[in-house]
Structure formats: C-alpha cells, structure tokens
Amino acid sequence: MDILPPPRSRPLGSAYGRDGGMAISNSSCRRIFSIGNEGRMVPLFSIGNPVIQGQSPPRSSEMVMPDSLTDDDADVVAAPKRRGGPPAANGEAMSSGKMVGAVVAAIKILQFMAAAREPLGVSRIAKETGLNTSTTFNILRTLMLYDFVQFEQLSKTYTLSLGILGIAQAAMSIGGDIGTVRPAMERLAQEHGVTVTLWQPTGRDRKILIMAAQPRSSMRIQMAVGQRLPLLIGATGRIFAAFSEMSVDEIRRQFEAIRWNGPLTFKEFMEQVAEAREQGWAEDAGNFAQGTVLLSTPILDQDGHAALAVTANMFAGQYDPERAKDIIRDLEGFSRQAARALPG
Structure with a gap:
C-alpha cells in the first residue's frame, strides 16, 4: 500500500491536500479517493486501469481519516461552523486577567500558517489574519528568532519551523x-x-x-x-x-x-x-x-x-x-x- 501524492497540476490546497483520502493500489491500478462533506468516497484521479464501479476494491486498501480539522481547515468529516476569532476560553483563566494583543496576534499567525500548509508571504498572512502588515512582519521576525517559523529568501515566504515541535510534544504529554x-x-x-x-x-x-x-x-x-x-x-x-x-x-x-x-x-x-x-x-x-x-x-x-x-x-x-x-x-x-x- 502506498499513498500517492497529488499530480503536479493539482495545488496542495485542493481537496486531496486538505481532505486526506483513501488510496487503493495494486499492480494495475492506483486510485485516490477523498472523503467529501457528505461522507461519500469521491475519486480525485487515477493512474492505470480505473476501478470499475461496483467492483470490489483491490486487496491492499487504506482509508485515511482527516489529517487535521481546525476552524480554518475542516471541510471533510466534521467541522466547526464558527470561523475566525479566539476560541472559547476557560472561564477561570479569563477571570484572572485580560487578553494580550501581541500574544493573540502571534497565535492567529501560527494557526493560519498551520492551516494553510504552504509557504506564505507577509502580505497574505496579514490580510487573512486581519493584522497590520508591519505588526505581522515584526511578529514573524520574532518567531524566527525562536525557530517557530523559517524564512525562504528567494520566494520571500514563511513556513512553520521544527522549533515548534518541542512545545507540541510537551502539550501532547499528560x-x-x-x-x-x-x-x-x-x-x-x-x-x-x-x-x-x-x-x-x-x-x-x-x-x-x-x-x-x-x-x-x-x-x-x-x-x-x-x-x-x-x-x-x-x-x-x-x-x-x-x-x-x-x-x-x-x-x-x-x-x-x-x-x-x-x-x-x-x-x-x-x-x-x-x-x-x-x-x-x-x-x-x-x-x-x-x-x-x-x-x-x-x-x-x-x-x-x-x-x-x-x-x-x-x-x-x-x-x-x-x-x-x-x-x-x-x-x-x-x-x-x-x-x-x-x-x-
């Protein structure tokens, strides 16, 4: 069994890249399916001889559940209807202080970059998060210092960096x-x-x-x-x-x-x-x-x-x-x- 990448003509933000899917493969056929909003297996593309509708699938099959469902990246199985804005906060935490704007802005940037899953320029990040371009630039530069994001000089774009893994791993530990x-x-x-x-x-x-x-x-x-x-x-x-x-x-x-x-x-x-x-x-x-x-x-x-x-x-x-x-x-x-x- 192997999971096939999408064809080069299909952008990473397409149904396959964001939805996950099912890969069915044998020596004569490889076909990728996406789990759509209605739960139906929707073929995205195939290589080789197509599977005939009504036939049993080849023996080696794998159903891949959605890789991540966040408020801005959740169009597959079940997604919150609410988009944008801070998540509902713990009442005890909120009663002890106020929201810190710079922290909220940094979180919005990191969440958007995680959902986008592709290199992003400052202008697009600022537009999609509703932040000032200068503020976005300064936050990104600060995150770079702590290896939370990395900058690609040629394309002038940012992506998440491996430095964030340490925090993620600690959060996943109970x-x-x-x-x-x-x-x-x-x-x-x-x-x-x-x-x-x-x-x-x-x-x-x-x-x-x-x-x-x-x-x-x-x-x-x-x-x-x-x-x-x-x-x-x-x-x-x-x-x-x-x-x-x-x-x-x-x-x-x-x-x-x-x-x-x-x-x-x-x-x-x-x-x-x-x-x-x-x-x-x-x-x-x-x-x-x-x-x-x-x-x-x-x-x-x-x-x-x-x-x-x-x-x-x-x-x-x-x-x-x-x-x-x-x-x-x-x-x-x-x-x-x-x-x-x-x-x-």
Whole structure:
C-alpha cells in the first residue's frame, strides 16, 4: 500500500491536500479517493486501469481519516461552523486577567500558517489574519528568532519551523508514563483488526490524537497523530461529555458548532451521552464518518473525569454486536491499565 501524492497540476490546497483520502493500489491500478462533506468516497484521479464501479476494491486498501480539522481547515468529516476569532476560553483563566494583543496576534499567525500548509508571504498572512502588515512582519521576525517559523529568501515566504515541535510534544504529554501502554494498544489493534486511537482533550472544545496503533490487515483506517478535532465528535465525544463537568448549555453550544457527517439531533446525542455514562462506553455509527463504527471507553482520573479516551475504529462491515462485546471488554481493560499511568 502506498499513498500517492497529488499530480503536479493539482495545488496542495485542493481537496486531496486538505481532505486526506483513501488510496487503493495494486499492480494495475492506483486510485485516490477523498472523503467529501457528505461522507461519500469521491475519486480525485487515477493512474492505470480505473476501478470499475461496483467492483470490489483491490486487496491492499487504506482509508485515511482527516489529517487535521481546525476552524480554518475542516471541510471533510466534521467541522466547526464558527470561523475566525479566539476560541472559547476557560472561564477561570479569563477571570484572572485580560487578553494580550501581541500574544493573540502571534497565535492567529501560527494557526493560519498551520492551516494553510504552504509557504506564505507577509502580505497574505496579514490580510487573512486581519493584522497590520508591519505588526505581522515584526511578529514573524520574532518567531524566527525562536525557530517557530523559517524564512525562504528567494520566494520571500514563511513556513512553520521544527522549533515548534518541542512545545507540541510537551502539550501532547499528560505528565504520566503513558508511553508504557503502547504495546497494549498494538496488541488490541492486531487481535481485533481495528485501528486503536488515544485522544486527549485540549482547551475547552478540542481534542488531540496523541497515540495510534494500526492492524497489519490489508484494509485499515489511518489517522495521523497530532490531528485536532472538535471535542464532541465521534464516540470519544460522547465519552468526554459523559465523564466531565460540562453543563448541558455548554454541550449544546459545542454540538451546534459541528457539521455532522451522519446527522443526529441534540436530543439523540444527549441520550447517547447518558447511555455512555451508565454503561461505561460509547458508540458512533457513521456520525463521524459514514461507513465506519467507533467504540470508545474513558480513561478516568482520580476525580472520575475522562482525562483520555481510547477508541477502536473499524469499517461498518467489520462490526457485529458479539464482536463489539469482545472489543469493548478489551478497551475497558486497556483503560484501567492506562489510568494507572496517569499522573497522581
């Protein structure tokens, strides 16, 4: 299996570059699919003999979930409707001080550059972020000193630099020895033939993928570590809503900001949250991505809140109730093991 780059005629900001996709390949055919807003697999281009509609795909296949879904880069599975402006802030943090304009401006620049995923000039960055050109230039020069961005002299453009990785890695660490559970994730993925993902809340309404394990099967779901999604999306969304102190009003606010792939009502969502709280696990049947089923269990801290959540990601064709029982049992065992690695 190999993921094909887009043809040179297709810009990086196109559907493939921003959406991720599915690569199906064998010796005679290579065809790239994108998961569109409606959850359908939309062919972008093919090399070699095309796949005949209605035929089974070649044996080596991989479904790639969206690489990142931020407020400005989220047109695939589920994206917040809100665009621009600062994210909802923690009430306690906001009550202790005021917003610092220079910091907000630097954050807006870094977020825009992360979403754009291509070299950018000062003028475009300033225009898209709504900042003064001189201010943008000075902030970029300051970020260069700390290796957060780098400057290309010939094209006069800026890109994110590797210096930002240290902060990202620290943010993805929960302070405990969570890396010790990776072998257990790998075993779970291989035994059940599913992709296993570990999610951590970040901020008030987002979560980040901090670890993933994939099966060795020829067809699998792939998700990139480091990608950010709306907190309430997927099976983990029910978990984080169920095992937290979020108010109903806050859950509703976040729920209504999401463009669901498989629509459901807020009442249905809250009923599923209540079920997750009672039974200790949650399911997403196509609301996150059509054709998939997600099963998730919480990793609880000492206060009974979901510090993390682990998810088994599978194709709908792999799912049956009896098999789900075995997967949930092993997810619950993994959650208990991972909880012991949380900081005291």
